[in-house]
Amino acid sequence: MTTPEPDPPVSEEARDEFRATMSRLASGVCVVAVRERHQDLAMTATSLVSVSLDPPTVLFTVHSDARLREAVEPGSRWAVSILGSGALAAADWLATPGRPAFDQLATVAHHRGDLSGAAILDDASAWLECETQWIRPAATHDVVVGRVLASARVPGSGGAVLHFHGRMTTIP
Numbered sequence: 464m465t466t467p468e469p470d471p472p473v474s475e476e477a478r479d480e481f482r483a484t485m486s487r488l489a490s491g492v493c494v495v496a497v498r499e500r501h502q503d504l505a506m507t508a509t510s511l512v513s514v515s516l517d518p519p520t521v522l523f524t525v526h527s528d529a530r531l532r533e534a535v536e537p538g539s540r541w542a543v544s545i546l547g548s549g550a551l552a553a554a555d556w557l558a559t560p561g562r563p564a565f566d567q568l569a570t571v572a573h574h575r576g577d578l579s580g581a582a583i584l585d586d587a588s589a590w591l592e593c594e595t596q597w598i599r600p601a602a603t604h605d606v607v608v609g610r611v612l613a614s615a616r617v618p619g620s621g622g623a624v625l626h627f628h629g630r631m632t633t634i635p
């Protein structure tokens with residue numbers, strides 16, 4: 464068996480250009496959450512992708528060092544809150560490195576998904592509950608593919624949090 468060649472180093476300029484290029488893609492902001500051993504883990508993410516309608520399947524990518532990563536395994540369940548415009552502060556908080564892991568949702572209004580037990584933000588405009596099908600590494604991140612067990616729009620909750628040009632903003 465041959466050992467794969469290590470990736471060539473990426474220059475700082477190339478990395479900055481890639482970041483700036485991708486910043487032109489306006490992305491919807493979500494919160495992915497897991498409940499593990501009576502503790503909530505939640506993180507802001509823009510990597511959610513709708514993969515397939517039949518059966519309903521999504522993916523997100525998670526940094527291999529993210530605390531939520533440890534709680535996501537094949538067969539584990541998680542929830543995704545698709546954020547409405549009222550969730551900007553929560554999105555900011557749940558992207559803050561070093562926030563306490565314990566009780567990190569104490570200031571974020573939420574309820575629990577019936578199928579995953581994971582937190583769904585009250586300011587979500589829609590949500591999904593999913594079960595992990597498989598996980599594959601991709602550079603610094605892992606790609607998590609999940610079957611959608613349930614999904615719903617939240618009546619009366621609208622707008623969105625978007626990430627564009629390196630900052631989060633809301634649309635009504």
Ligand SMILES: Cc1cc2nc3c(=O)[nH]c(=O)nc-3n(C[C@H](O)[C@H](O)[C@H](O)COP(=O)(O)O)c2cc1C
Nearest residue numbers: 506507508509510524525526529530558559560626
């Ligand atoms: C707009 C935005 C989108 C993000 N998207 C992702 C993502 O898709 N995957 C990821 O691993 N981290 C993403 N992050 C970074 C995490 O939210 C952040 O590193 C968080 O603190 C990770 O949780 P932890 O500190 O509990 O490990 C994003 C951050 C922001 C501001």
